Amino acid sequence: MQRTRQTGSALVIGIFIITVMFVLTAALIRVLGDADDNVNLEVWGTRALLAANSGADAALAQLFPPGGTSATDCAAVSGRWTPPDLPGFSGCQVTLGCSKVTVNFNGETLHQFTLSSNAVCQAGQCSGGTDGDSNCLRVNRMVEVQARVDQP
Template sequence: MTQSHSQQGSALMLSLFIIIVLLLLGSALVKVLSTSSETIAQEVIGTRALMAANSGMQAHLQLTFPLNGANACPADDTYDLSGVDGLDHCRAMVNCNLYNTHEMVNYYRLTSTGECGSSAIADQSIGVVRSSRTIQVEARSL
C-alpha cells in the first residue's frame, strides 16, 4: 500500500490551513474582548463623572438656597471629590447665573460639569482615560 506522489504532504497542508484559520479566529476573539472591556471602563468612568456633576450641583444648590432663607448666587467653584468613596480622581466645576428677576422672584441657572479620570488628572495628562458630564438645573427663589 503505497500512496501516490500527488497525495504526499496533503495532510500537512490541511493541518497548516486549520491552524491558520484557528489563529485568525482566536485573534479576532481577543480583539472583541479587548474592545468590550475598554467600553465598559469608559462607561464606568462616565457614570462616575455624572455622579461628580450631581455632587457638585447638590453642594452649590445648598449654598444658593441655605436654610436661613437668604438666596444668592455663590461664586463659581471647583470641588475636588477625591476624598469621596467612588469618586477618586474626580472633580466638579459649578457656576451659577441669576438670569432673571420678576416680581421679587429670582431665577437661577446652575451648570455643573463633572470630570473623572482613570488616574490623577493633571493639565497635560497623557494616557489617562477621561470622561466629562454636564448637567444644568434651573431654580427659583420662593
C-alpha cells in the same frame, strides 16, 4: 513493492485550519479587550455623572442653605466643589457655575438661577507628556439645574 506518491494535501489543509483558528482567536481576544474598555468608560462616565450631580446638589445647598435665607445673587455659589475623599470620587474634579435672571411679572420679582456642575474624572497619566496619551482615561459630564425664587 510499489510506492505510492504522496501529494501532501493533508499538510496544506492542516496549516490552513491552524491559520484560521489563529485568526479567530486573535479576533476574539480583540473583542474581549474592547468590551473591557467599554466597561471602563461606562464606569468612569457614571462616576463623572454622579460627581456632577453631587456638585449641583452642593451648589443648590449654597444658594438655598437649609434653615437659612435664600441667596439673592450668584456670589453665594463657589466656583469649585471638592468631592469627599471616597473611592467613588477619586480622580474627579468638579467646577460650578451660576447665572441669574431677574424678571418682574405682574408686580412680582422672580429670580431664576441656572446652576451648572461640570465634573471631569480621569485615570492614568493625563499630563500630556510622552506617556500621557496612551495611558489616559478622561471622562467629562455636565449637569444643569434651574431654580426660582419668588420675592414680593
